[in-house]
Amino acid sequence: MPRSLLGLYGVSERRAEFERDGFIVIPGFASASACEQLREAAEALVEAADIASIRTAFDVRGQRHGEDPWFLESGGEVRAFLEPERDDGHARVNKLGHALHDRVPIFDQFSRTPELAALVAELGVAQPRLLQSMVIFKHPRVGGQVTAHQDATYLYTEPQSVIGLWFALEDASLDNGCLELLPGGHRLGLRKRYRREGDRTWTQILDARAWPHDGWRPVEVPAGTLVAFGGLLPHRSAANRSARSRCAYTLHVIDGVAEYAADNWLQRPPDMPLRGF
Numbered sequence: 001m002p003r004s005l006l007g008l009y010g011v012s013e014r015r016a017e018f019e020r021d022g023f024i025v026i027p028g029f030a031s032a033s034a035c036e037q038l039r040e041a042a043e044a045l046v047e048a049a050d051i052a053s054i055r056t057a058f059d060v061r062g063q064r065h066g067e068d069p070w071f072l073e074s075g076g077e078v079r080a081f082l083e084p085e086r087d088d089g090h091a092r093v094n095k096l097g098h099a100l101h102d103r104v105p106i107f108d109q110f111s112r113t114p115e116l117a118a119l120v121a122e123l124g125v126a127q128p129r130l131l132q133s134m135v136i137f138k139h140p141r142v143g144g145q146v147t148a149h150q151d152a153t154y155l156y157t158e159p160q161s162v163i164g165l166w167f168a169l170e171d172a173s174l175d176n177g178c179l180e181l182l183p184g185g186h187r188l189g190l191r192k193r194y195r196r197e198g199d200r201t202w203t204q205i206l207d208a209r210a211w212p213h214d215g216w217r218p219v220e221v222p223a224g225t226l227v228a229f230g231g232l233l234p235h236r237s238a239a240n241r242s243a244r245s246r247c248a249y250t251l252h253v254i255d256g257v258a259e260y261a262a263d264n265w266l267q268r269p270p271d272m273p274l275r276g277f
């Protein structure tokens with residue numbers, strides 16, 4: 001078979017897998033040196049942050065950050081969020097968010113590559129808009145749990161269009177809190193919407209059933225792996241109780257042809273419209 005046809009075959013298979021399971025895993029998408037450079041850049045941003053003055057602990061269980069301007073106004077900024085058991089040390093930064101891809105050149109370059117643009121097009125996004133980016137640190141022994149959720153809860157578009165691009169910047173395994181996905185769970189429907197009214201947020205329950213207990217797949221992967229998953233796919237990760245750090249970079253892309261909800265928590269400043277690749 002000519003190369004071009006082989007290529008075509010590969011493309012359609014990957015898309016079919018994404019539609020069937022709700023996600024795809026691509027080992028070796030990012031080089032070891034790119035992962036290292038992003039980690040170093042993230043650490044430099046943490047060093048520069050005035051941790052002692054940051055009051056918000058990013059606690060996905062309690063949603064305590066939901067009414068804090070530090071969180072609500074971070075859609076166009078690069079801000080540090082702390083683990084719930086905070087102190088004044090840098091080791092307890094949980095994540096950086098939410099516009100690294102637009103504010104920090106090295107994250108901009110990493111996020112806007114022809115390879116990523118081609119992948120997102122292959123997964124069906126017609127007019128990609130890079131909405132949100134985060135570095136999630138999961139420091140040894142203090143990195144917190146991320147409870148099961150769907151990204152469309154937080155980044156709702158009509159129709160659903162958000163895709164999460166999750167890059168392992170370090171090796172991830174069950175003991176340091178790797179991503180866990182529920183294959184096929186994207187067909188279970190959206191369970192919650194996280195809505196904003198001015199400087200307040202609330203969670204609307206659309207379907208109160210608990211997630212299935214069984215069937216979760218730990219995504220144990222080496223650094224450089226890309227996991228791409230749709231906004232309806234349930235995912236979670238356990239706390240890092242190990243001595244090994246588990247750092248990841250995530251980028252969320254929506255489709256410009258879909259309508260971005262005016263009451264999503266993340267709203268960009270008017271002078272920073274969303275851009276594509």
Ligand SMILES: O=C(O)CCC(=O)C(=O)O
Nearest residue numbers: 136146164166237248250
């Ligand atoms: O990195 C994690 O543990 C969770 C990531 C996540 O929830 C996301 O990228 O949407």
